[in-house]
Amino acid sequence: MSSAAAPVLRITSLSKTFPAQRALADVDLEVRAGEVHCLLGQNGSGKSTLIKILAGYHSPDPGSSATLNGAPLALGSRTTREQAVAFIHQDLGLVTEFDAVDNLALGNRYAGRWWLSERRERRAAQQLLAELEIDLDPGRPIREATPGQRTMLAIARAVAATDGAPALLVLDEPTASLPQHQVEQLFALMRRLRERGTALLYVTHRLREVYAVGDRVTVLRDGRRISTEPIENVGQDELIRLIIGREPAAFAPQLPAAGTETLLKATGVSGDQVADFSLQVRAGEIVGVTGLVGSGFDQALGLIFGARPRVAGEVTLGGQPVPPGRPDRSIDAGLAYAPADRKGLSTIQAWTARENVTLPRLPATRTARWLGPRAERRAVRPWIRRLNVMPADPDRQLALLSGGNQQKLVLARWMRLDAKVLLLDEPTSGVDAGATAAIYDVLAGVATQGGAVVLSSSDAEELCAVCDRVLVMRQGVVRTVLSKGDLSVARIVSETIRDSADHQEYRPCLSNLDPAS
Ligand SMILES: Nc1ncnc2c1ncn2[C@@H]1O[C@H](COP(=O)(O)OP(=O)(O)OP(=O)(O)O)[C@@H](O)[C@H]1O
Structure with a gap:
């Protein structure tokens, strides 16, 4: 990337006001040919709104304007797609x-x-x-x-x-559920496009990715552009300060030495993609489960909890059996489970934030015991503060919150249940750095108070940061258990892809081709 490269996209004074919410205020942004420009900001800072305006899903406020390669760009209209702009959303289409x-x-x-x-x-x-x-x-x-x-x-x-390369490629958190080695493959492709002169606008919450692939970074806060810098000019602490607007709190979880009491025991649990999954978790432990998609790592916790059909195996909590297929009994026994698809599986978008967090545990099987709005607000406010949900309004309709803020609230629902063992699938996917640290603190708190946590994650760095032990699954079976001394990103990655076709990274695909065709 040359610093003199021409701007492919130039946005001037971009503002967007939703009813009762200013999402973007006078944002200027320039993305140059041959650069990866990272767009950062806390959950709710306006990143998706900016991209949705570019993609034509929202119209901006009057006074906003943009050009693409010098020609006027009709913001808020879908014509951008015909103008050599490509969007990679999480739903790839x-x-x-x-x-x-x-x-x-x-x-x-x-x-x-x-x-x-x-x-x-x-x-x-x-x-x-x-x-x-x-x-x-x-x-x-x-x-x-x-x-x-x-x-x-x-x-x-x-x-x-686009005949060779799009002028502008917009990528919205494409790595959210990719294991590390696939992230690296994707970055290699992004670099190839950069070399062809494509301007890449890259939205992510993972700061290490910004340093791995980014050239410049723009930070949004409360809908305003706070800073645009070459990435080599901003250290990580400074970047976090720009994003959250204050000094970053160091994350240094004080994990207790695990106790001797076994809290959760799963023996021979089997289901759709999982065979013979066994696990013992002691009080005070945080245990991770990882693997490639299809390895079963993202299904094991649902099977233990009873959210997925368990065809074999036993689960006990504190020595008491937890029957299969009965989430109600699992909750009564002291388990809480937050699935990865929090939006699809466990929110009611038309309800308020407070209603979603305090949902009666089991409306379908029990007489609902509603708290009443005032008690709900009281119960939810500490979580809104702790996880920095924005806007900090318990009465806000869930659908009007940004994706990451919705994630935080649904996670809060499970974390506030005071469960003995928390089972969490991808707990920080789509969640900003500040709230990620707050979530890790909550997990450490559960462990310190004699509870335990099992989390499934495709983020090797997260697993290293918070787990005492990590189970690596391949082909439906736990193949490796890495304990604290063995935990490193490199080790997790190599164990994850061992025996899979994926381990031959960057192998040219020519071997798959039929030369005669
Ligand atoms: N359709 C809408 N109606 C009202 N407010 C909205 C709407 N869409 C977004 N907002 C608000 O606009 C602000 C910016 O949201 P946006 O989705 O752009 O944030 P974001 O930076 O992409 O967050 P995340 O990292 O969580 O995806 C938030 O306060 C959000 O609540």
Whole structure:
């Protein structure tokens, strides 16, 4: 990236006012050709609103303007997509039953150029994947691909649609559920596009990614642009200070030495993707479970809790059996479980923040015991403060909060239950750095008070930071247990991908191609 590179995107005085909420105020932003420009900010700071305006989902306030390669850009209209701008949202918009060739062809101009020639289309797809060094068998249905491969395919589709490289590629938290080695593959692809002159606007909460792939960084706070800097000019503490607007609190969990009492015991638990999962967790322990998508790591906790059908195995809590398929009994026994798909599985979007946090435990099977609005507010305010939910309004409708703030509230629901053992799938996915530290503090607090936590995560650094022990699953089975002294990102990554096709990273995909086609 050269600092003199021309701005591809120039946004001037961008503002957006929702009813009772100013989401963006006079934001100026320039993204240059051949740079990865990171857009950072706490949950609710306005990042998604900016991207949604670029993508045409929201109209900005009057007075906002933008240009793309010097030409006026109609903000709030979908025409940006026809102007060499590509968006990679978390929902990639791929058809999982189709193979890469058909996914690339979907909606792309290049499919039409070789119309009626399936062979040429296949060859073009193969060439494109090889050129971008995306290791993916173009003839296999995408459901068999890793999440990282799918993300890269979505980028390849954007490249195909724009004759070589989009002028601007906007990526909204593409690594949220990718294991480390797939993150690295994605970054390699981003660098290749940067070399072709694409301007990349990259939204993430993971600061280490900013240092790994970013050239410049813009920080938003409360809808205002606080700073734009080359990344080498800002150290991590300074960056956190810019993001949260105060000195960062050091995260130094005081984890107790684990007790001798076994709290949670799972023996031979099996279900859909999990076979013979066994685990013993002592009071005071934080245990992690990890693996690739499909390894079963993201299903084990749901099976223990009873949210997923358990076909075999036993679970006890404090020596008492926890029956399968009965979340109500699990909660009574002292378990709490927050699934990864918090938005889909456990929120009521039309309700307020306080109603979502204090949802009666089991409305379906019990007479609901509602707290009443005043008591709800009292119960919820400490959590809003602790996790820095913005806006700090218990009466705000959940649907009007940013994604990360919704995550915090639903997590608060489970954390406030005073469970003996917390089971959390991907507890900090989509949550900003400040609230992530607050969540880690809550977990450490549960352990210190004689409880325990089991968390599943694809974030190797998170596992190293908070866990006493990490179970690594492959093909549905726990294959490795790493204890404190053995825990490192490199070790977790290598154990995660051992024996999988993924371990041959960056292998060119040519071996999968049929030269005759
Ligand atoms: N449709 C809407 N109606 C009212 N307020 C909204 C709406 N969408 C977003 N907001 C508010 O605008 C502000 C900015 O939200 P935005 O989703 O842009 O934040 P964000 O930085 O992307 O957060 P996150 O990191 O959690 O995704 C928040 O206060 C949010 O509550």
